[in-house]
Amino acid sequence: xxxxxxxxxxxxxxFILAVFIFISILSFFISMSNGxxxxxxxxxxxxxxxxxxSVNYQIIWNVRLPRTITAALVGTCLALSxxxxxxxxxxxxxxxxxxxxxxGAGLMTLIVIILFPNYYYLAPVGSFTGALLSxxxxxxxxxxxxxxxxxxxLAGVAVxxxxxxxxxxxxxFYPDKVSGVIGFMVGGLSSVNWKQxxxxxxxxxxxxxxxxxxxxxxxxxxxxDESAVGLGLNVEKTRFIFIIISSLLAGAAVSVxxxxxxxxxxxxxxxxxxxxxxYRYLMPATIFTGSATVLLCDTLARVLFAPVxxxxxxxxxxxxxxxxxxxxxRKGEY
Amino acid sequence: xxxxxxxxxxxxxxxxxxxxxxxxxxSGDIVTIxxxxxxxxxxxxxxxxxxxxxxxxxxxLNKHNINRINTKELAKSLxxxxxxxxxxxxxxxxxxxxxxxxxxxxxLNRLSIKDNEIIDWALEKTGLEELRKRLVFTLSGGERQxxxxxxxxxxxxxxxxxxxxxxxxxxxYQLEVLELVKELNKTxxxxxxxxxxxxxxxxxxxxxxxxxxxxxxxxxxxxxKVINKSLLRNIFGxxxxxxxxxxxxxxxxxxxxxxxxxxxxxxx
Numbered sequence: 001x002x003x004x005x006x007x008x009x010x011x012x013x014x015f016i017l018a019v020f021i022f023i024s025i026l027s028f029f030i031s032m033s034n035g036x037x038x039x040x041x042x043x044x045x046x047x048x049x050x051x052x053x054s055v056n057y058q059i060i061w062n063v064r065l066p067r068t069i070t071a072a073l074v075g076t077c078l079a080l081s082x083x084x085x086x087x088x089x090x091x092x093x094x095x096x097x098x099x100x101x102x103x104g105a106g107l108m109t110l111i112v113i114i115l116f117p118n119y120y121y122l123a124p125v126g127s128f129t130g131a132l133l134s135x136x137x138x139x140x141x142x143x144x145x146x147x148x149x150x151x152x153x154l155a156g157v158a159v160x161x162x163x164x165x166x167x168x169x170x171x172x173f174y175p176d177k178v179s180g181v182i183g184f185m186v187g188g189l190s191s192v193n194w195k196q197x198x199x200x201x202x203x204x205x206x207x208x209x210x211x212x213x214x215x216x217x218x219x220x221x222x223x224x225d226e227s228a229v230g231l232g233l234n235v236e237k238t239r240f241i242f243i244i245i246s247s248l249l250a251g252a253a254v255s256v257x258x259x260x261x262x263x264x265x266x267x268x269x270x271x272x273x274x275x276x277x278x279y280r281y282l283m284p285a286t287i288f289t290g291s292a293t294v295l296l297c298d299t300l301a302r303v304l305f306a307p308v309x310x311x312x313x314x315x316x317x318x319x320x321x322x323x324x325x326x327x328x329x330r331k332g333e334y
Numbered sequence: 335x336x337x338x339x340x341x342x343x344x345x346x347x348x349x350x351x352x353x354x355x356x357x358x359x360x361s362g363d364i365v366t367i368x369x370x371x372x373x374x375x376x377x378x379x380x381x382x383x384x385x386x387x388x389x390x391x392x393x394x395l396n397k398h399n400i401n402r403i404n405t406k407e408l409a410k411s412l413x414x415x416x417x418x419x420x421x422x423x424x425x426x427x428x429x430x431x432x433x434x435x436x437x438x439x440x441x442l443n444r445l446s447i448k449d450n451e452i453i454d455w456a457l458e459k460t461g462l463e464e465l466r467k468r469l470v471f472t473l474s475g476g477e478r479q480x481x482x483x484x485x486x487x488x489x490x491x492x493x494x495x496x497x498x499x500x501x502x503x504x505x506x507y508q509l510e511v512l513e514l515v516k517e518l519n520k521t522x523x524x525x526x527x528x529x530x531x532x533x534x535x536x537x538x539x540x541x542x543x544x545x546x547x548x549x550x551x552x553x554x555x556x557x558x559k560v561i562n563k564s565l566l567r568n569i570f571g572x573x574x575x576x577x578x579x580x581x582x583x584x585x586x587x588x589x590x591x592x593x594x595x596x597x598x599x600x601x602x
Contacts, residue, residue, distance in 0.1 A: 090420060216443045220436055226385045226416030227482075231489070232409025232437035277422040278429075 013281045016274055017288075024072075024288035027295035031068040032060065035302050039064075067192045070256055071298045071312075072291035073204045074189070075263055077253035079290025080211060082264025083271075083282060084246040087218045088239050089139075091152055092327060095265030096131070096250040099156035102261070103163040104134025105247075105254035110170055110184070114177050120195075124203050128251030134159055135243050187260030187313025189298055196256040203252035208287065210245050215279040218242070222277070260294075260313050262320025267293050269327065335361050335411060335492040335525060337382065341391035344374075344381050351377045354391070355551040357544065361492075364519050364526040366536040369546030370570060375529045376417065376497055378546060382527065383414040383495045395493065409437035413486035415479075417497040421470045427481050428466040431456050434488025453488055459522075460484040460514060476507030480514060487518065494518070496528035500535070508532070512539045533570070537561050538584045545569060561585040567593050 033039050039047075039056050047060045078096060085094040085101070096102045108130030112123045142155035167185075171178050183190055220233045228235050253260065268282070271289045275281045294312065297319070301312040337359040344352040352374045359365050367375045380386040382393050384400050393400045400408055413434075421430065434456065435449045445453075457463050460480045465473065470481055479499055486494055496515065500508040516539055519526050530536045536543055537557040545552040545560060547569050553560055566574045566587065574587040 216436070216439075220433060222420060222422050223430075223433065224416065224418055224420040226380070226383070226414065227419055229385050229405070230383060230409065230412075230414035230416065230486070231433060232406035234405055276424045278425075 013275055017281065017285050020285050020288040024292040027292040028068060028072065031071060031295045031299045032064050034299050035064065036307060066194045066197045067189055068295065070192045070196050070200060071189055071294045073200050074253045074257040074260065075290040075294030076287045077204050077249040078260065078263040079267035079286045081246040081249040083268035083286045084242050086268055087279065088221060088242045089152060090222065093153055097259065097261040098265055099138050099152055100159035100163065101131050101135050101250050102254050102259050103160045105131035105251045106259045107163045107166045109255050110167055110181060114170055114174050121199060124199055124252050124255040127255035128248050131247035131251040132244060135247050139243065183311055184258035186311040187258040188311030189257055190309055200252050200256045203248055207245050207249040211283060215283045218279040260316060262316045263290065263294060266320050266323050335396045337493065338394045342381060342388050342393065343390040344377050344386055345389040351549050353549040357551060357554050359525065359527060361525055362523050363541040364539060365542045365544055366540040367529045367544045367546060368533055368536050373546040374549045375546050379495055379497050379527065379529055406437045409489060411492045413489040413491035414495040415482050415486050415499060419482060423471045425470055427462055427468055427470055428453060428457065430470050430481055431484045431488050434485040437489060452490065456484045456487040459487055475503045476510045479511050483514060491524060493525045498529050500530060534586045537586060538582050558585050561587060
């Protein structure tokens with residue numbers, strides 16, 4: 001009886017996961033087919049699997065494919081990073097851009113891009129360092145005596161504005177390079193090519209693999225610090241490992257897509273509504289919902305005012321900010 | 335399993351909340367820690383459960399220093415039920431109880447048939463079989479406390495530490511929880527250490543009572559030797575008449591009035 005019912009639950013959650021995977025794959029093709037030139041699914045398949053030298057071949061291989069892969073990876077990284085932060089801080093309002101983790105990553109990326117343009121490939125490393133430093137800073141500032149949601153948000157606001165002061169200093173001293181980083185500040189994928197794909201994938205993959213090994217620990221952590229200690233979890237160490245993984249993921253995403261807001265906040269919540277808070281299912285599900293969300297929003301950003309393309313960050317913020325306010329009013333039962 | 339505490343001191347920042355205490359708890363006993371607010375009761379149980387590091391001294395479980403041995407290994411014999419707990423809104427009773435098996439799982443974290451049997455056993459022992467599919471979120475206070483105790487039980491512990499298991503519960507739920515604790519102690523031989531606020535309940539359900547005052551161990555004895563007029567006046571600041579409960583074989587008292595004697599100083 002017991003076993004069978006759990007099996008039922010497993011099947012139900014497995015089915016939801018399968019739906020998410022399907023949506024994610026569908027989003028991948030929607031992203032590939034839409035843009036300045038519309039390319040049918042069949043042509044995409046032709047171009048991907050058979051050698052060709054048509055115009056569509058050029059578009060798919062040089063423009064759409066790298067951009068689509070990057071969008072998917074960015075979505076996955078940000079959403080996972082948010083899911084972890086919400087878990088370890090047991091705070092429904094935590095998300096990489098809310099609590100200032102993204103701004104930390106952004107400042108360091110900006111420093112690399114503007115001050116050391118020759119070392120652009122180090123942007124993810126800088127971004128990761130920035131994300132890690134700001135997470136640790138906020139963690140010690142707000143968490144140590146039990147982080148109430150509002151306290152965490154306020155600490156995030158303070159840290160974010162401090163970091164944007166840093167951004168502004170750089171932009172003041174290098175006005176000639178500002179126009180190139182506007183897209184970065186809003187969060188966009190318009191200038192993405194294979195370079196960005198090569199830059200982000202090792203970090204993204206490392207983060208995802210590490211994470212898939214540890215979902216049970218997050219479940220235990222959700223029971224409260226003392227209960228987790230009682231069950232034999234080394235709470236401080238575990239939380240530190242998760243902070244590092246989440247910074248790695250947020251850093252990787254920011255280094256290529258800039259300060260793309262709200263993905264890390266909304267996606268884990270939406271996913272949780274469907275599949276529940278068990279991290280063994282939530283983590284894999286978030287990979288697919290995260291990528292699908294950014295893929296669809298990025299497609300929207302390309303076609304909404306075509307031929308003019310708007311940064312995907314604007315779409316995300318337009319959808320995300322109302323959602324954030326909704327959460328704030330609802331006061332998470334977490 | 336014997337617990338021994340040697341020269342234990344615990345600080346919050348610079349403030350010493352527990353000051354150099356020593357005691358030994360025998361295997362199979364129910365020990366209740368009592369004391370006024372801020373006397374260091376909860377801090378003591380946190381130090382005994384490795385949730386707080388001592389600033390000095392040690393806590394030993396069967397001669398093993400609890401802050402030295404592998405924490406997961408320790409969780410196989412020491413279970414705790416803290417005061418502040420958190421439960422995700424969509425978790426069922428049996429899922430919560432299954433987390434009790436965490437310290438016993440290997441790297442793959444799969445529940446074996448034996449693990450599932452132990453989960454069933456823990457549900458049965460705590461009378462939760464009927465409620466196993468219910469969400470913990472929807473349970474009454476007493477049922478929820480039982481679910482957490484079932485989780486601890488699934489760890490198959492030799493020692494169970496409970497920090498204020500009856501706080502915020504109605505009187506019937508308080509008794510329900512304490513009866514359960516007593517039964518687990520009698521039938522399974524689990525050593526129990528808990529913090530209670532109700533002194534009459536402490537006297538009724540404990541083999542020994544530990545009185546904390548101003549971060550020091552004031553007394554550690556059997557209930558009939560502990561509950562007396564001078565203790566109630568000196569430590570708790572009340573005047574009371576003390577009677578003998580012949581049915582339950584324990585002392586009980588009826589407070590008469592607040593006495594103006596100085597009480598334990600405030601720590602937290």
